[in-house]
Amino acid sequence: MGRHGDLTGMEEFATVAQAGSFTAAAARLKLTKSVVSERVRALETRLGCRLFDRSTRRVRLTEAGAVYLEHVNRIRDELRSAEGALQDLRQEPRGRLTVATTINGATLFVVPALAEFRARYRHIDLHIIADDAVVHPAHVGADVSIRFGTVDRPDWVARRIGGIDYILVASASYVATHGAPRSPGDLAGHVCLPFRNQVPWVFRQGERVVHEPRAFVSTDNGPVYRALVLGGYGIGMLNRLAVGPELASGAVVQILPDWKIEGRDEMATWVVLPDNRAIPPKVRVFVDYMAERMAAVSA
Known part of the structure; x- marks a missing residue:
């Protein structure tokens, strides 16, 4: 079969396949017909099979040629992407x-x-x-997406840029009125706000305690849930990033800080890319910056 990875003759082969003849391909490549023909024959010899059926006036791909062309086209696309990436490195990110x-x-x-x-x-x-819908960036015309939680799609090109620390919190006004529970068992006497799939709440500190939050109001919307917690309607489970300034100011109080919340270790912050080709500079610097920002906020 010859040397693996040898690209000699591939461009000539693909051009003949697109042009439909050696003469037209030679004109596109600015080579003589004999040179194009010689390189394609050398490629066929190296591969050990015919790529074209030359029995007719117009050359046609053989079955092997059609299969090989699919792979050659992917390689050509990757080479163009690589060349573009090198050109982009010399330019300031823009667009x-x-x-x-x-x-x-x-x-x-x-x-x-x-x-x-x-x-x-x-x-x-x-x-x-x-939008809270979890979709691939290519499906909405995005260059990159940032997602919180889990990315369980092995076909997605995702990079983890930080963890997610889920904590129980309540507004200072709620704590002033109702007090703060000292153990998960005390939650039964409090208003605990359920959200989406974050039920039941499971705590561990030596023993394992399960609590099913129930309240007169619930929601599947993140901003609404946060507003309910900040508004003093009850105790909620939120990403620490969502209430960082309020925790720092004292407007929000962390509840049961010594208890570990189960089932949240796999949660993270992710950037998802449309594909695994070369990343444009504008996307690369944005992803790197957001990873840097996440590290700073988490710290």
């Missing part, structure tokens, strides 16, 4: 960057990070798509 994320992610994480990002990269213009 429109579309970012898809959740509503909470946009409000609480992306938007607060924009001022410094804009100061660093003045030639990048951002467009934010905020």
Whole structure:
């Protein structure tokens, strides 16, 4: 079969396949017909099979040739991407960057990070798509998406940029009125706000305690859930990032800080890319910046 990875003759082969004749291919490649023919025959010899049926006036791909062409086209695409990536490295990141994320992610994480990002990269213009539906960035026309939780799709190109620390919290006004539980067993005497699939709440500190939150109000919407907790309607389970400023100011109080919440260790913050080809500079610097920002906020 010859040397693995030898690209000799591949460009000529693909051009003949597209042009439909050796003469037309030679004209496109600015080579003589004899040179193109010789290189394709050498390729066939190396591969040990015929790629073209030359019995007719117009050359046609054999079955082997059709299979080989699919692989050659992918290789050519990758080479063009590689060349483009090297050219991009010599240029300042620029252009429109579309970012898809959740509503909470946009409000609480992306938007607060924009001022410094804009100061660093003045030639990048951002467009934010905020929707809680978990979709692939390519399906909404995004260059990259930021997702919180788990990414259980092995076909997605995802990079973990930080963990998610889920904690129990309540507003200072709620604690002032109702007090703070000292153990998970005390939660039965409090208003605990359920959210989406975060039920039941399971705690561990030597013993394992399960609590089923029930309240007069519940929601599947992240911003609404956060508003309920901040509004003093009860105790809720939130990502620490979602209430960082409120914890720092004392407007929100962490509940049961010494108890571990089970089932949240696999949660993380992810960036998802449309595919695994070369990452454009505008996307690369955004991903790196968000990873840096996540590390700073988590610390």
